[in-house]
Amino acid sequence: MxxxxxxxxxxxxxxxxxxxxxxxxxxxxxxxxxxxxxxxxxxxxxxxxxxxxxxxxxxxxNKEAVLSAVVDAYSTEIAEQLTAVVTEHLDRPPLELMRASYEGLLEILESNREYVRLMARELPRARVAPHVDQLERRLSELVGAYLAVSRPTDRVKPAVSAWLLVRMVEHLCVQWVLEEPGFSRETLVDELMHLSAAHLAPT
Amino acid sequence: MxxxxxxxxxxxxxxxxxxxxxxxxxxxxxxxxxxxxxxxxxxxxxxxxxxxxxxxxxxxxNKEAVLSAVVDAYSTEIAEQLTAVVTEHLDRPPLELMRASYEGLLEILESNREYVRLMARELPRARVAPHVDQLERRLSELVGAYLAVSRPTDRVKPAVSAWLLVRMVEHLCVQWVLEEPGFSRETLVDELMHLSAAHLAPT
DNA sequence: GCGTGACACGAGCAATTACTCGCATACAAT
DNA sequence: ATTGTATGCGAGTAATTGCTCGTGTCACGC
CATH class of the missing domain: 1.10.10.60 (Homeodomain-like)
Structure with a gap:
């Protein structure tokens, strides 16, 4: 075999x-x-x-393996889109990179609403956790490394900033796509930028 | 009957x-x-x-009703603890109220880790959604009303601020309790305060 | 005590589901 | 053509699960 x-x-x-x-x-x-x-x-x-x-x-x-494969394939698909968008703007200044990333993330989530609904609503979190955790850890490390180099603030350690920012941005974007609250995408991006910048700004 | x-x-x-x-x-x-x-x-x-x-x-x-009752009872329990903590400090100045609320929320989540794990990890989100959505809506309205009166910023509408802040704070606190990342509770509260204040600060 | 209705029991039914196995078929090499 | 093998089939099985129902028990008013 x-x-x-x-x-x-x-x-x-x-x-x-x-x-x-x-x-x-x-x-x-x-x-x-x-x-x-x-x-x-x-x-x-x-x-x-x-x-x-x-x-x-x-x-x-077994059934488990089938569902795992489904989640895995779907997650990989999305993760690839995301990394593609980010690397596309990697040479631009930090603020522009940030904005481009946020807009790219929202773009991806909006055009994959079915995936978002599946991962965030339908499936038991316990099944999705390994994939989401892995993605979040990878992103956190990436952002943490980026911040460790550019060191915009010494109030918080890069790892802490990365943890906070990744989870904050991700969750707010996902919830915005799912709930469709009554304000525009630009407003969301603007506020995410404002929050991120404020967090990273030196005292 | x-x-x-x-x-x-x-x-x-x-x-x-x-x-x-x-x-x-x-x-x-x-x-x-x-x-x-x-x-x-x-x-x-x-x-x-x-x-x-x-x-x-x-x-x-039926089974559905049993599980619903379980989730309902548990949620009500937690929601009552939360509102108790907030109303306890309702007469204090905004910033102190905010900090007390965040610390109270974390206190409650930490001493009910089993509940948090159940609601955020174990149960399919679709089953919990009605309860969580209701709580989040109620909180958003409350915070929105509070902001509409005190009007600390005119950059964003109170409803938008409430939506963002409630979801941001809730999710970060829940994740912090579940993941136990390597930084202290004070750090988390400080950063939540910083983020909230920055978001609400007038231009 | 006695009768009545609320309460509790628990074996078992009907339906569902993950998974198998004996058999049929399509293909490749000889 | 023939044979060996990879592939595919689908009715069937064992186990589980939500839920019922016939039977028995207990509390309370008389």
Missing amino acids: TTSRPGLRKSPQQERSKHMVDRIVAAGRQVLGEHGYERATTNRVAEAAGISPGSLYQYFP | TTSRPGLRKSPQQERSKHMVDRIVAAGRQVLGEHGYERATTNRVAEAAGISPGSLYQYFP
């Missing part, structure tokens, strides 16, 4: 089944979106993928 | 069963904490309450 991907029962060896895993993951995403987490069953996923339950279990050892 | 409480099948009419509902709710809370949401079954709740499944269903129409 040759398992090249973790959580997979076997890797396809014939052409016709190369895309089976992806089809199952896509079907899982669809079922999760349409029926919600509690009504997401393996049989339903198989049906949505146009295959039989037996076939599904040739590629995934 | 006399139903005085919503979601209850009947209200007790003999002394020995007056506390049945509370016992069931307490058992539900315990089961939820010990076994997690996915393994919380009605039979387990009944067992934890020391009664039979049949008895449970004399007071609750």
